[in-house]
Amino acid sequence: MITSTLCFVSLSITSLVLGQLETNKKGRGLPPSPLRRRDTPSAGYFNPASNGGSLLTQVSGTSPPAGEPINVIVSGNSDKAVLNDTEVNGGLRNFFLSFGFSAECLGQHSGAPQEANLGDGDGFQNETAVIRLDYGNPALGSCEETVEGGNHFRYWVQNGPSADSGAVFMATSYEQPIAQGHNIVPNGYDFGRYVAILQYATFQGNTSFDGFTYQTSVQYVSGLLPVGSSGVNHGIDLDGLVAVMQVSIVGQPGGQPKKTGLCVQYFFSHYSY
Numbered sequence: 001m002i003t004s005t006l007c008f009v010s011l012s013i014t015s016l017v018l019g020q021l022e023t024n025k026k027g028r029g030l031p032p033s034p035l036r037r038r039d040t041p042s043a044g045y046f047n048p049a050s051n052g053g054s055l056l057t058q059v060s061g062t063s064p065p066a067g068e069p070i071n072v073i074v075s076g077n078s079d080k081a082v083l084n085d086t087e088v089n090g091g092l093r094n095f096f097l098s099f100g101f102s103a104e105c106l107g108q109h110s111g112a113p114q115e116a117n118l119g120d121g122d123g124f125q126n127e128t129a130v131i132r133l134d135y136g137n138p139a140l141g142s143c144e145e146t147v148e149g150g151n152h153f154r155y156w157v158q159n160g161p162s163a164d165s166g167a168v169f170m171a172t173s174y175e176q177p178i179a180q181g182h183n184i185v186p187n188g189y190d191f192g193r194y195v196a197i198l199q200y201a202t203f204q205g206n207t208s209f210d211g212f213t214y215q216t217s218v219q220y221v222s223g224l225l226p227v228g229s230s231g232v233n234h235g236i237d238l239d240g241l242v243a244v245m246q247v248s249i250v251g252q253p254g255g256q257p258k259k260t261g262l263c264v265q266y267f268f269s270h271y272s273y
């Protein structure tokens, strides 16, 4: 909350820019699949539990089986460009960079991948990638996170044949430094969700990277995740809330001044767990 005033970007966006965005959105949009049409419900995602899936991942080697909570969803009704898993053209990886997270340190990844079943007909799938806080340095900062601990997330896309919403499902958590074995801190799942979306604490906020500005509004949804610790890795308690983010591109190179994801970085430079 202390940072929220920093997060307001005064943008005097013109109707001209909005007009350009409309055109570009169409130009960049996902082409219709030759086999099926993307089918995104108004909620922006399908509840995995309605089709045999779960918002708890499966962590390998846990007995009895336990998982991490998927506690943030990027709605499938977000701009199409944001749902494309790429760093260019304002894609998903650029959106992650806009709030201070980049792909893992030099592509290294410790630990077995986690699997999740999003109820989309594809069954259990390995995470697409692990994304870590970059400490303000997109090239090397996630290495610092790997050593020092901190916030990170894994994600999966709900795009199987029976529930093709295009939504991005993120399991965020906050872990201890490598010296302490990278365990999740107490309350680390709810806390991870909280810091991942801190700059949207007013439920709407803007972040930018590489000339693209994203406007995100957040809605907290209950009933998708369990409340409590049953089936949760390390027996950590959950408040049961999932943050659903609706993301639109409101500025792009040439149309808007560049602004980086100040808010999260400010928070981390003034906070230690």
Ligand SMILES: *[C@@H]1O[C@H](CO)[C@@H](O)[C@H](O)[C@H]1NC(C)=O
Pocket: 028, 029, 030, 031, 084, 085, 086, 087, 088, 089, 091
């Ligand atoms: C996603 O972005 C890539 C560029 O990295 C582009 O080649 C591809 O066509 C885009 N995919 C869709 C479905 O728009």
Ligand SMILES: *[C@@H]1O[C@H](CO)[C@@H](O)[C@H](O)[C@H]1NC(C)=O
Pocket: 113, 115, 124, 125, 126
């Ligand atoms: C996930 O990755 C692991 C290790 O690479 C592999 O053994 C496993 O079969 C994969 N799971 C799925 C569902 O592809």
Ligand SMILES: *[C@@H]1O[C@H](CO)[C@@H](O)[C@H](O)[C@H]1NC(C)=O
Pocket: 007, 008, 009, 010, 011, 012, 013, 204, 205, 206, 215, 250
């Ligand atoms: C984000 O940008 C949009 C478009 O310029 C603007 O209308 C909105 O007020 C901004 N939101 C915040 C929280 O600054």
